[in-house]
Amino acid sequence: MKKRYLVILLILLSCISLFIGVSGISPLDIFKMNEEEATIFFSARVPRLVSIIIAGVAMSISGLIMQQLSHNKFVSPTTAGTEDSARFGILIAMMFIPAASPMVKMGLAFVFALLGTFIFMKILDKVKLKDAVFIPLVGLMFGNIITSMTTFFAYKNDLIQNMTAWLQGNFSMTVKGQYELIYISIPLVLVSYLFANKFTVAGMGEEFAVNLGLKYKQVVNLGLSLVAMMSAVVILTAGLIPFLGLIIPNIVSIYNGDHLQKNLSHTALLGAVFILVCDIFGRLVIYPYEIPIGLTVGVIGSGIFIYLLLRRKAYA
Amino acid sequence: MLSVRNLTKRFGTKKVVDGVTMKIQKKKITSFIGPNGAGKSTVLSMISRLILADEGIIHIDDKELSSCKSNDLAKKISILKQSNHINVRLTVRELVSFGRFPYSQGRLTKEDWEYVDEAIHYMELEEMQEKYLDELSGGQRQRAYIAMVIAQNTEYILLDEPLNNLDMKHSVQIMKVLRRLVDELGKTVVIVIHDINFASCYSDYIVALKDGKVVKEGPTDEIIKPSVLKDIYDMDINIEYIDNNKICVFYA
Amino acid sequence: MRNWTKIGILFIAAAILIAVFLFTDVRGSWDYVLSKRTEKIAAMVLTGAAIAFSTIVFQTITNNKILTPSIIGLDSLYMLIQTVLVFAFGSMNSLMNKNVNFFISIALMGVFVGILYKIIFKREGNNLYFLLLIGIIFGTFFQSISSFMQVLIDPNEFMRVQDKMFASFNNINGDLLLISFILIILVTLYFLQFTKYLDVLSLGKEQAINLGVDYDRIVKRLLIVVAILISISTALVGPITFLGLLVVNVTYQLFNTYKHTILLFGSILVSIISLVGGQLIVERVFTFSTTLSVIVNFIGGVYFIFLLLKQRKA
Numbered sequence: 001m002k003k004r005y006l007v008i009l010l011i012l013l014s015c016i017s018l019f020i021g022v023s024g025i026s027p028l029d030i031f032k033m034n035e036e037e038a039t040i041f042f043s044a045r046v047p048r049l050v051s052i053i054i055a056g057v058a059m060s061i062s063g064l065i066m067q068q069l070s071h072n073k074f075v076s077p078t079t080a081g082t083e084d085s086a087r088f089g090i091l092i093a094m095m096f097i098p099a100a101s102p103m104v105k106m107g108l109a110f111v112f113a114l115l116g117t118f119i120f121m122k123i124l125d126k127v128k129l130k131d132a133v134f135i136p137l138v139g140l141m142f143g144n145i146i147t148s149m150t151t152f153f154a155y156k157n158d159l160i161q162n163m164t165a166w167l168q169g170n171f172s173m174t175v176k177g178q179y180e181l182i183y184i185s186i187p188l189v190l191v192s193y194l195f196a197n198k199f200t201v202a203g204m205g206e207e208f209a210v211n212l213g214l215k216y217k218q219v220v221n222l223g224l225s226l227v228a229m230m231s232a233v234v235i236l237t238a239g240l241i242p243f244l245g246l247i248i249p250n251i252v253s254i255y256n257g258d259h260l261q262k263n264l265s266h267t268a269l270l271g272a273v274f275i276l277v278c279d280i281f282g283r284l285v286i287y288p289y290e291i292p293i294g295l296t297v298g299v300i301g302s303g304i305f306i307y308l309l310l311r312r313k314a315y316a
Numbered sequence: 317m318l319s320v321r322n323l324t325k326r327f328g329t330k331k332v333v334d335g336v337t338m339k340i341q342k343k344k345i346t347s348f349i350g351p352n353g354a355g356k357s358t359v360l361s362m363i364s365r366l367i368l369a370d371e372g373i374i375h376i377d378d379k380e381l382s383s384c385k386s387n388d389l390a391k392k393i394s395i396l397k398q399s400n401h402i403n404v405r406l407t408v409r410e411l412v413s414f415g416r417f418p419y420s421q422g423r424l425t426k427e428d429w430e431y432v433d434e435a436i437h438y439m440e441l442e443e444m445q446e447k448y449l450d451e452l453s454g455g456q457r458q459r460a461y462i463a464m465v466i467a468q469n470t471e472y473i474l475l476d477e478p479l480n481n482l483d484m485k486h487s488v489q490i491m492k493v494l495r496r497l498v499d500e501l502g503k504t505v506v507i508v509i510h511d512i513n514f515a516s517c518y519s520d521y522i523v524a525l526k527d528g529k530v531v532k533e534g535p536t537d538e539i540i541k542p543s544v545l546k547d548i549y550d551m552d553i554n555i556e557y558i559d560n561n562k563i564c565v566f567y568a
Numbered sequence: 569m570r571n572w573t574k575i576g577i578l579f580i581a582a583a584i585l586i587a588v589f590l591f592t593d594v595r596g597s598w599d600y601v602l603s604k605r606t607e608k609i610a611a612m613v614l615t616g617a618a619i620a621f622s623t624i625v626f627q628t629i630t631n632n633k634i635l636t637p638s639i640i641g642l643d644s645l646y647m648l649i650q651t652v653l654v655f656a657f658g659s660m661n662s663l664m665n666k667n668v669n670f671f672i673s674i675a676l677m678g679v680f681v682g683i684l685y686k687i688i689f690k691r692e693g694n695n696l697y698f699l700l701l702i703g704i705i706f707g708t709f710f711q712s713i714s715s716f717m718q719v720l721i722d723p724n725e726f727m728r729v730q731d732k733m734f735a736s737f738n739n740i741n742g743d744l745l746l747i748s749f750i751l752i753i754l755v756t757l758y759f760l761q762f763t764k765y766l767d768v769l770s771l772g773k774e775q776a777i778n779l780g781v782d783y784d785r786i787v788k789r790l791l792i793v794v795a796i797l798i799s800i801s802t803a804l805v806g807p808i809t810f811l812g813l814l815v816v817n818v819t820y821q822l823f824n825t826y827k828h829t830i831l832l833f834g835s836i837l838v839s840i841i842s843l844v845g846g847q848l849i850v851e852r853v854f855t856f857s858t859t860l861s862v863i864v865n866f867i868g869g870v871y872f873i874f875l876l877l878k879q880r881k882a
Contacts, residue, residue: 074701078708122877140704141639145869148809152866155734155859161726165719242708291716298712302705309701366777390780397774402631404770404826414768418780421764468779 006269010053013276017052018045020283047179048171052279052293053272055238058185058230060271061192061264063245068196068260069223070124071203073253074136076245077231083240084143085116086232087167088150095157102181106236113228116146121224136246169239169294171279182237188230191222193264199223200260240294241275243301248274250308317342318363318393318472318504323372325358333358334528336372340472340506345498347515348508349539350525351549356508357397357476359525363506364395364474376472390418393472394465398480408452408460409445412436415467435467438493455486462490466497473497475507479514487511491518516540517561524548540564571823571830578837585844593852610749611740612847615801615808616815616839618752622797623812624819624835625759628770628828629787629794630700633820634872636813637798640703643807644710645680649673650732651714654725666741673803680706681795685788735806735861737847748804752797759793762786766828808861810868815839817875 018041063076070080077083089112093105120142124135154160192199202209202219209216234241248271252263275293278300282291318340325333333355340346348356361367363374365381374381376392394415412435416428424432436445439459449457458478465473475494479487491514497503498520509515515522515536522539524532532544539545540562545553553566586609594601626637649672684703718729765786768776777783801808819835846860 119873119877123873126877137639137701137704138634140708141634141636142873144639144809145872148865148869151733152862155730155862160730160733161718161721161723164715168715168719242712295712295716299709302709302712305705306702309698364778366774386777386782387780390778395774395778402771402775405824406826410826414771414775414779417768422767 003265003269006266006273009273010269010276013273013280014049014053017049017276017280020280051179051182051238052171052275054182054185055234055241056244056271056273056275057189057268058234059241059244059275060248060267061189062227062230064249064260064263064267065192065196065199065223065227066245067249068199068203069220070121070135071205072135073250074246075139076136076243076249077227078242078244078246079136079139079143080120081116081139081143081146082113082120082228082231083235083242084146084150086110086113086228086235087163087240088112088116088146089232090167090236091150091154091159091163094159094163095153102236106181106184106232109232109236110229113232114225116142117224117228121220167235167239168292169241169297170292171238172290172292179237182233184233185230188226188233189268192226195219195222196260196264238293242294242298243305244271244275244297247301247304247308251304254308317375317377318506319375320359320363321373321375323359323362323374324370325355325362325367326370331528333362333369336525336528336530338523338530338533340504341521342471342504343498343502344520345494345505345507345518346521346523347519348506348523348525349510349512349515349548350531353527354525355528356525360395360474360476360506360508361397364393365389366395366397387418390468390470392470393474394468394470395474395476396461396465396478397476402449406449407446408441408449408463409436411449411460412441412445412463412467415464415469418468431467431469435463438466438496439463440489454481455483458482459486459490462493470503472504472506475505477508477510479509479511487514494518512540512545512564516564537562571825571827571834574822575830575833575837578834578841582837582840582844585841585848589844589848607740607742607745608737608847609844610745611737611805612843613840614745614749614752615735615805616811616843617836618797618801619808619812620815620819620835620839621756621832622794623816624828624831625766625790626794626812627816628766629790631770631772633817634875635700636809637794638802638807638809638812639707640684640700640795641680641705641707641710642677642795642798642802643809644707644714645677646673646802646807647729647733648710648714649676651717651721651729654729655717655721658725666744670741670744670747670803674799677799677803678796681792681799685791732806734859735802735808735864736859737805737843740805744804748800751800755793755796759790762790762793763828767826770826770828806861808864810865810872811839811842811861813872814864814868815842817871 059077062082066075066077066080066082067073086109089109090105092112093100093108097104097108120139123138123142150163151160154163198214198219201212201214202216202223206216209219249263249267252266252270256263256266275297278296279293282293282296285291319338320340321337323333323336324331332353336355336359348359350356358367362369362372363381365386376384376389381389409432413424413428413432415435416424416431420428436442439462441456441459441463444452444456449460452460458481462475462478465475473494478490478494482490494505494507495518498505507519519536522532522534522536523530524539524544526548531548532539540555542553542555545551545564551566553564556563556565589609590602590605622637627633627635650669653669653672684699684706718726721729765776765781768779768781769787771779773783815838816835819831819838822838823830823834825831842864843860846863850860850863
């Protein structure tokens with residue numbers, strides 16, 4: 001998959017995305033939109049597109065960082081408890097500071113996501129069996145536990161349905177004035193680019209990294225913080241989009257090998273393209289209603305993940 | 317007798333074992349030697365039915381392996397692989413007693429316990445038989461596992477790199493025990509071994525594998541020769557005679 | 569203290585708790601209260617035993633003390649079934665009738681497990697972890713669909729679904745209890761022929777094969793036993809994911825042994841004590857303001873993370 005093709009695909013899909021919606025705005029109208037159409041276009045369609053792309057890029061890069069850091073192909077915010085921890089944080093926010101601004105809520109979600117991810121990395125350290133398939137198993141179980149704790153509190157406060165609705169990956173509510181928080185991801189992604197090589201070295205192990213003169217703990221902490229932050233931001237603005245960070249880097253590595261520098265931009269691009277495809281699909285399949293992105297990616301993502309696993313096992 | 321015909325195993329598209337045919341003679345120590353990735357462990361695993369062969373037939377005492385019941389096989393042939401880390405807390409004695417499982421399915425008779433005691437005695441583990449495995453050193457643990465295999469009392473004993481992680485003293489000790497098992501108890505031992513000098517000093521017969529094929533086989537004397545070894549290992553190896561043994565020198 | 573002595577003590581403790589549950593604080597007619605409570609006790613004993621039992625067997629087969637059978641996706645599937653039923657047919661529909669619900673749930677869970685095994689066991693080198701990972705992914709898959717539907721359900725109807733999210737012993741159907749009891753007894757009888765293999769299986773796959781165990785055949789059958797037991801328990805009382813984990817690890821701590829006769833009996837007793845004791849607290853101390861399973865999952869979960877962090881480095 002050459003970068004060129006991905007970029008072209010991205011542009012194409014973006015255009016398509018801009019013009020799908022209940023109120024039909026066709027490409028030809030773009031230069032002579034009336035006020036109502038313009039409002040829809042710039043307050044809903046464009047923000048939606050921007051959010052989708054940023055979410056796709058952020059989650060994919062997060063997955064890539066985690067995989068580099070833990071030297072394991074199956075670790076990602078979904079399979080390491082990061083998303084579940086962020087969700088827990090958001091619940092706490094809903095319970096104790098419901099009137100706070102989104103920034104504050106996101107801060108709380110970030111703190112919890114970070115905590116959860118740290119605990120997971122600590123667990124990874126202690127887990128005896130380093131079988132590659134075992135690690136995401138532990139992560140998913142860990143995530144399950146956090147979720148059950150979340151459910152415990154949600155149940156006590158009668159917030160379950162509320163919370164599920166809120167956190168479901170859904171772009172249909174993306175509207176100007178409410179989605180800007182997601183822009184925070186952009187500097188985060190840029191920092192990831194800068195530190196990409198260091199993450200790879202850190203992933204080879206502490207001794208290896210220190211030997212090469214790397215400030216191991218700092219690099220790992222930075223990586224995890226970036227991941228937690230990006231996950232928290234995306235979850236807060238768009239909701240839970242499972243598996244993205246898992247499958248995109250894996251697909252890229254199948255086609256491109258594992259060289260990080262090459263893969264970064266591919267990962268970002270493929271992430272954006274993939275999520276756009278899912279979104280467009282979700283919007284067209286039961287037009288004019290739409291299937292939330294969390295569901296589409298969850299379903300398609302699980303399918304692809306299983307396929308990747310089965311394929312890998314052929315070489316076991 | 318143990319015989320193998322046209323044994324083949326593929327992992328993905330690669331043939332790890334490629335048409336191996338050979339016979340293992342009874343009451344001898346046979347060593348499998350060869351470079352890394354030659355397929356030695358894989359052949360051993362197939363003979364002991366730990367993994368299934370893709371092609372080929374294995375006969376044990378004139379019966380085809382695939383037609384034997386696993387439990388019957390466990391009384392004839394035993395295998396000890398390299399990596400032995402277990403999750404449960406067992407004492408040495410408890411571990412060795414598992415060797416009797418094919419015979420008594422967990423309910424040990426007096427006779428079973430006699431076998432257990434004898435195996436522990438053979439491996440000189442009496443003093444630590446009540447200790448837990450995780451309290452022992454790697455070498456002592458390995459000896460416990462070998463004791464278990466002895467208690468299993470099979471005619472054929474297969475060992476995959478039994479000397480890995482053992483210090484010199486224990487390596488020698490184990491090779492001496494294997495020698496006794498063959499000379500005193502009439503067992504047949506097949507080992508995969510990397511240290512070619514141990515193979516030279518202790519085995520009767522050597523089979524050399526390379527790239528999944530048998531490249532040379534024969535009595536020890538015929539294999540431990542510079543020309544033969546060069547074919548197998550792609551290295552120049554000198555042979556010295558020390559105390560009636562052929563010792564290979566290749567360090568410099 | 570010898571292990572069998574400990575078992576004895578646990579047995580007495582369980583008996584005492586059951587007696588307390590049944591006979592103390594009776595308000596209202598003895599007949600009614602007693603019969604309701606006996607039903608609850610029966611359900612707790614049955615599901616507690618089934619879950620403890622299957623978790624031990626599962627952990628032995630997978631050689632791993634961190635896993636629990638419900639992670640192969642059964643809990644999520646159960647919730648999906650419940651959500652779909654409410655979503656498609658409304659909560660008042662006859663399909664929500666307990667009996668029908670029970671059988672549909674078990675049937676579908678059974679089919680799912682069957683398919684799972686087919687996919688995994690067809691390939692050589694059946695890596696158990698692989699099976700589990702696929703199971704978990706299916707779990708997430710079912711969860712995604714469930715979440716989606718749950719959001720669309722009318723909040724009143726959602727109450728029905730929410731009820732099903734948490735295991736509850738409050739409204740056990742007598743008939744179902746009987747059926748479950750018979751099924752579990754049958755499965756246990758079938759299982760008895762495999763008990764002798766459990767100790768050897770805990771040595772790992774290669775040692776087990778070496779010692780003459782027909783590994784593939786036996787593990788497959790054991791997994792089926794485990795799946796059936798978990799399906800029945802879940803269909804009867806609801807998802808109670810971490811009970812097995814909690815109970816079984818407490819058992820390992822209490823009885824420092826590998827022998828499965830002790831572990832099985834011990835874990836069953838610990839399970840019963842936890843459930844009956846827990847329910848006592850929920851009913852008499854908290855007066856029903858929370859459900860047992862939520863507490864169990866919470867405590868179980870925290871305890872479990874603690875265990876993971878406490879492990880010595882490899």
